[in-house]
Structure formats: C-alpha cells, structure tokens
Amino acid sequence: MWFAANISILGLPLGATLVAMQGLNIWQALIVAAIGTAGSFALVGVVSVAGRRGGAPSMTLSRSVFGPRGNIGPTFVSLLSRLGWETVNTTTGAFVLLSLFAIIFGISSDAKAVPIVAIVAIAIFEGCTLLVSGLGHSAILVIQKWATWIFGALNVFVAIMLVSNIDWAAVGAMPGGPFSAVLVGVGTIAAGTGIGWANAGADMARYQKTSVKAARLIGASAAGAGIPLVVLIGLGALLTAGDNSLASASDPVAAIRELLPAWMAVPYLIAAFGGLLLSNHLSVYSAGLTTLTLGVRIPRVYAVTVDVVVTFAGSIYFMLIAGSFYGPFISFISLLAIPITAWLGVFLIDMIKRRWYDPVALLDMGRTGRYWYRGGIEWRAVGAWAAAIVVGYVLLSVGQNGIGWIVTFMVAAGIYAALGGARGQLRAPSDASASGTGTGAASADGREAIAEETRRA
DSSP, X not given: OTTGGGOSTTHHHHHHHHHHTTOOOHHHHHHHHHHHHHHHHHHHHHXXXXXXXXXXXXXXXXXXXXXXXXXXXXHHHHHHHHHHHHHHHHHHHHHHHHHHHHHHHOOOOOTTTSHHHHHHHHHHHHXXXXXXXXXXXXXXXXXXXXXXXXXXHHHHHHHHHHHTTOOHHHHHTOOOOOHHHHHHHHHHHHHHTHHHHHTTHHHHHTTSOTTSOHHHHHHHHHHHHHXXXXXXXXXXXXXXXXXXXXXXXXXXXXXXXXXXXXGGXXXXXXXXXXXXXXXXXXXXXXXXXXXXXXXXOSOHHHHHHHHHHHHHHHHHIIIIIOSOSHHXXXXXXXXXXXXXXXXXXXXXXXXXXXXXXXXXXXXXXXXXXXXXXXXXXXXXXXXXXXXXXXXXXXXXXXXXXXXXHHHHHHHHHHHHHHTTOOOSOOSOOHHHHHTTOTTSOOOHHHHHHHHHHHHHO
C-alpha cells in the first residue's frame, strides 16, 4: 500500500530542493532521503499499531487521548492536511494531463495559455480519484497491490531514461553542505513524506489481524514508502546537480518531460498520472473518515462535494494564478508539519501506556462517555499539543524549520509525559480479557459498532 502511494513524481522535485535550496551534495541528499522518508514512515507504522489495537481510524482513536471536544483541533488540522495534499496531487496530475493533451492535440502545455483545458484536466483527475476512492478498503488494497508492480516498473523504466541526462562531472564536483543544511533537509523531506501521512496510519491498518506483530507494521511502512522515495528523491538530486531548472519550474511535469526522449513522453506521463492517482485516492479515503470524526452531520455526498470544491479551487490557483509551484508547496508542508508532529508527540506517549481502546466510548460523544474527561477535553493533552505548536511556529518564523518539527515533537511528548501522560482505561477490563481481547485489540462487538457507525454515516 505505502509503496504504491509513494511512486509519484513528487519525489523528484523534493530531491531537487535538497540540492538547489539546501546546497547538499548527492551523498548528503541520499542520507537525508533515507532518514527523512524511512524515519517518518516508521512513525506512520507506529500509529498503524494503534489502528490494529483499536480497530478504528487514527483520529477516532485520538478521541481517547484528547477527549471528544479536545480532538476537534487535531482532527481539523488532519483534514486540512489531507485537503492540501489532494490539492498538490490534483495540480500535478492536471499538469500531467495537460502535457498529454499537448502531445495528442498539438495545443500549448502552458496552463495559463489554455485555461479551459487546464480546468478540464483538473476535473478529469478529480473524477478518476473519486471513482477509485469510492470503491472501499478491500478494493483499494487490491488496486495498490497490482499498481505497485505496474507503475513501479514504469517508473523504473523512466528513471533509467533520466539517468542519461545526469551531469556526472557536476555530481562529482558538488560541495557538501553544512550540518545545519542536512537537518533542514531531513525536516523538509520528513514533512513532505511520512509526517503528512502520520495521522492516517490507523485508517489503513484498522482491519489488520490482531496477530500481526507491531514490528511488521512498522517495517512495512518504513520500507514500503522508503524504497521508492529514496530512489526518486536521489534521482531528483542527481538531475539538479548540473541544472537547477527542475527546482525552479512552475510546471514540474513539463520540466521532467523535457529531459526525456520524445518517444518516452507518453509512457512517462502514464507513469506520472498513475502514481499521483494512487496517492490521491488514499488521501480522499482518509479525508472522508476524518470528516466523519469531526462529527459533521451531512450526507457523505455533500462532504465529498466540499472536498472536491476545495481541491478544485486550490488547483486552479496553483495552475493559473501562482507564479511558482515549489514556493507554496514547501510552505504548505512546513506549516502543517508542525501541528501534525505535535499531535504525534502526544499520541505516541499515550500509546506507550495504552493497550486497549474502548470501542463503545470512542463513539460516545456524550458527557457520560469514558473519554469525556473535563468538559469533553483532556486538558493535559490539548495543552501539550498547543504549547508545542507555539514553539514550532516560533522556530519556523526565525528560519529554524530544519529542527522545528523535531523540537515540536519533543516539546509535545515531554510536556504530556511530565503531566502524567495517558489517563483513563488503558487496558481492557477483566471481562474483555476473558473474551480474548485483553491482548490489545478491541472486541469483535466493538469493531462491528465502529464499522456500522461508518456505514451509517
């Protein structure tokens, strides 16, 4: 699942930024890519363990930590993250279709020169995304499995062609960047890869068998996403060694296509479109679950409509108004990485003590629920989350974005731990243990209750 979701061409511009903006050499870029991607997706794997234990989506499980009302803030940020990534994917996917239209119909590939065609491209990508994401969890698993092989092979083919454009002399002459630049690079890559998916880990793992070991979930996330991303990010860094046009392009799809032989254009565009679609439909699927967790009482079709309108408008801005793709892209992932990382710090400290989630209480938004705490808010968790966000944004404002997310995580985790950490029912009661659910899983009845609530919503 995570391999297929990370074989999109967005890895190439991330690699380009490491060289053009951070001044790293290829070895530093590869180290940064490995630490940033595998490390951040290992955290996604840890959150997946919570999904296996509780049988519920990430932000639903988060109610047990923050309280039903206290969880609104982290859940809203999670929804913003999903919508933001969908906008990035949709914009890039529309650029792919625009390039394909230019080849087939002989029109301009400049979105601003053909605005109507650009809007049609956005609509087509949105339609394909909704078609796949609406098929359900089981169908998505099958699609991701086969797509890993099909689009993975196409990407390898494209990568081989791109290697011929690398200026190896320039690569060998690249000076190394300072350690501070390496830290900034790790933060940028982590924020642009695993951190953005961290609060969706349990969404994908909630149907895992309770017999699956935690180490396997963590390893599958780290390796599944890390392998394709290190290759793509490394390739982007290599391509930028002698020419930084990729890092400054307003249309990254066209910039990469220019580096390929003419006969490779169509296979490349198909591979690019497929990779972006595989990431986007997972994001839409997770966004739907997050919207339900917010307690928005509207039919699902209306929630999807809001999703489409927001991402459609954002994509129009990127393609027809914004002068650069990378400036807003990097700013977006940097800004949202702070509150998501703060949530991670609190949630993971809670996981150290918690082995059980009350499946009935997770759906109980009333005052008598186990996770109501004080006024529906677990003030220690919310306070630690808010304090860490303030610290993170202060560091970001003074240009310390490389260590901002690290410090944010440590502050959130440290404050929450110092205040006593998790509180409430951390282990299954004796009756649940007797029925075989005391090892860390929600009861079968509880899983059915969560599934039924999702179906009715």
